[in-house]
Amino acid sequence: MALNQHRYEININWTGNRGTGTSAYKAYGRDHTVTAVGVPVLLGSADKTFHGDRDRWNPEQLLLTALAQCHMLSYLHVALKHGVVVTKYEDRATGTLILNPDGSGQFESATLHPMIYVADPATADLALSLHAEAASQCFIARSVNFPVHHEPGLLTATQD
Numbered sequence: 001m002a003l004n005q006h007r008y009e010i011n012i013n014w015t016g017n018r019g020t021g022t023s024a025y026k027a028y029g030r031d032h033t034v035t036a037v038g039v040p041v042l043l044g045s046a047d048k049t050f051h052g053d054r055d056r057w058n059p060e061q062l063l064l065t066a067l068a069q070c071h072m073l074s075y076l077h078v079a080l081k082h083g084v085v086v087t088k089y090e091d092r093a094t095g096t097l098i099l100n101p102d103g104s105g106q107f108e109s110a111t112l113h114p115m116i117y118v119a120d121p122a123t124a125d126l127a128l129s130l131h132a133e134a135a136s137q138c139f140i141a142r143s144v145n146f147p148v149h150h151e152p153g154l155l156t157a158t159q160d
Contacts, residue, residue: 011035016045026051060097064110066140067148068093071112075134084127088117111149121156128154 001007016029030046031053046052047060057065068091079086095110118127131150135141141148 009036012044029053031056060095060107063107063144064093064095067095067110067138067144068112068114070138070140071114071131071134071148071150074137075114075116075130078130078134078137079127082126082130084123084130085119086116086127087119088115090115107144107146109147109149110144111151113151113153115153115155117155119156124154124156128152 012032012034014032016031018027018029020027022028030051032044034042034044043056044062045056045058047058048054052058072089072091076086076089091112091114093110093112096108097105098108099105114131116127118124131152135148135150138148
């Protein structure tokens with residue numbers, strides 16, 4: 001594998017067989033586990049709308065999570081490069097999934113709402129402008145085929 005290539009591996013184990021497998025649409029559970037070497041087990045299911053368990057993570061939430069995490073990590077790196085000291089970062093990501101008449105579906109868009117806290121009020125404008133650079137660096141956002149919007153907010157140490 002080339003130095004500029006990185007490989008990731010996860011394992012999915014369906015745990016939703018209620019005894020008759022997929023004999024009927026409502027006869028099986030959507031529960032599953034996601035594992036990878038060195039990290040805790042992630043409990044997954046389908047969205048409640050699709051007969052899943054609302055107490056488990058669903059793929060749609062995980063996709064939004066990946067987008068938000070990737071943007072945050074890219075943003076923190078970009079901020080460091082530009083000398084902006086971030087003291088706190090929060091995000092409330094939202095996404096819209098549309099269903100098609102044939103039962104398929106896809107994300108139409110996602111919007112990240114990062115709230116950034118910076119130590120120096122003089123860097124506020126620069127800090128807000130760095131979201132564009134971070135977005136262009138985010139591996140996950142660059143890999144999806146729907147728009148990922150950003151509606152950032154900013155607070156300085158004197159405002160919080």
